[in-house]
Amino acid sequence: MITSKSMQVTEHKPVIVLKLGGSVLSKLSSLFYKSIKDLQQHYHVILVHGGGPDITATLKKLGIESTFINGQRKTTKEVFSIAEQMLKGKVNSALVHQINLQGVSAIGLSGYDAGLLKAGFVDEESLGFVGRIDEVNLTLLHNLLSLHYLPVIAPLAVTNGGERVNVNADLAASAVAKALKAEKLVFVTDVPGILKDGELVSRVTKEAIHHYIESGIIYGGMIPKVQAALSVLNENIHEVMIVGCQDSIIQDGEMVGTRITEGKEVQVI
Ligand SMILES: Nc1ncnc2c1ncn2[C@@H]1O[C@H](COP(=O)(O)OP(=O)(O)OP(=O)(O)O)[C@@H](O)[C@H]1O
Ligand SMILES: [Mg+2]
Numbered sequence: 001m002i003t004s005k006s007m008q009v010t011e012h013k014p015v016i017v018l019k020l021g022g023s024v025l026s027k028l029s030s031l032f033y034k035s036i037k038d039l040q041q042h043y044h045v046i047l048v049h050g051g052g053p054d055i056t057a058t059l060k061k062l063g064i065e066s067t068f069i070n071g072q073r074k075t076t077k078e079v080f081s082i083a084e085q086m087l088k089g090k091v092n093s094a095l096v097h098q099i100n101l102q103g104v105s106a107i108g109l110s111g112y113d114a115g116l117l118k119a120g121f122v123d124e125e126s127l128g129f130v131g132r133i134d135e136v137n138l139t140l141l142h143n144l145l146s147l148h149y150l151p152v153i154a155p156l157a158v159t160n161g162g163e164r165v166n167v168n169a170d171l172a173a174s175a176v177a178k179a180l181k182a183e184k185l186v187f188v189t190d191v192p193g194i195l196k197d198g199e200l201v202s203r204v205t206k207e208a209i210h211h212y213i214e215s216g217i218i219y220g221g222m223i224p225k226v227q228a229a230l231s232v233l234n235e236n237i238h239e240v241m242i243v244g245c246q247d248s249i250i251q252d253g254e255m256v257g258t259r260i261t262e263g264k265e266v267q268v269i
Helices: 030-039 052-062 077-100 138-146 169-179 206-214 222-232
Strands: 015-020 044-049 106-110 117-121 131-136 150-154 156-159 164-166 184-188 203-205 239-243 257-261
Touching: 015 169, 030 044, 030 077, 044 077, 044 138, 044 169, 052 077, 077 106, 077 150, 077 156, 077 164, 117 169, 131 156, 131 169, 138 150, 169 184, 169 222, 184 222, 203 206, 206 222, 206 257, 222 239, 222 257
Parallel strands: 015 044, 015 184, 044 150, 106 150, 117 156, 184 239, 203 257
Antiparallel strands: 117 131, 156 164, 239 257
16 A cells, blocks of 8 residues: 655646656657646646666666566666666656756656655565555655646655665556546557557456456556556546657547546446
8 A cells, every 4th residue: 555644735736647658758759748838737747757778778788687577677786776877867867858948847856855755675586676666755746746846756766674676667657646646647658558459449447458468468568557557546546548659648638549447337328
């Protein structure tokens, strides 16, 4: 369960959490960043980002082996050091800069800042320094939002024992969305949404997702993404979107991609 340090109320706007995949960061246009600014008219916006391609490329360059278990990167001390440098040093800074070019006050953070993200180990033996978030410092986020800053979060966290850990960015985004009681959670990735036989699945329920994972239709990096989506489907978040890299988050008034819902269909008689 995710606990939170504070429930301080900010200006009355719903919260939207956007997770930007490391896979799309080099492809996003200035129009996309402008659309983030536009979102701020109606929402408190929080960004969480990944950094997969930069981490993988650097590990490869250094000849360090990298493996994935169910879409999560096995993180030895050596791998962690690279992940931290890429996420916090390279990706977070570049993203904050791009957003600020649009006249937004984005502020870069990692889970270390003011104890923003506290985590436990997922499974130290098999995954190494990989955390699962169990506490979010909401006071910090509420204060930043009330001052009109846009927090941009690198998915790194601290354990109770004081270890620094890597967190899958999808799961970090869902933990933040849940703790903030966000209205929307959107994953922006390098595919247009969940694909089945090469076709976009525009709407999918919890039940179908379990079937897709079992049958191998959903694999690799899509697994933590749908797990993250399912973990937030409750009274606050009724649907989660997975969308592709496009010029605007909202196109003609709606988001285009895969809509994930709980699956309790209302029967119209
Ligand atoms: N059914 C599916 N439909 C679409 N993509 C899928 C599916 N199953 C697995 N994938 C894979 O999931 C990938 C997206 O997850 P990935 O972790 O690579 O990106 P990301 O989460 O956006 O980036 P990062 O992990 O760096 O934050 C796709 O590029 C694709 O290879
Ligand atoms: Mg991923």
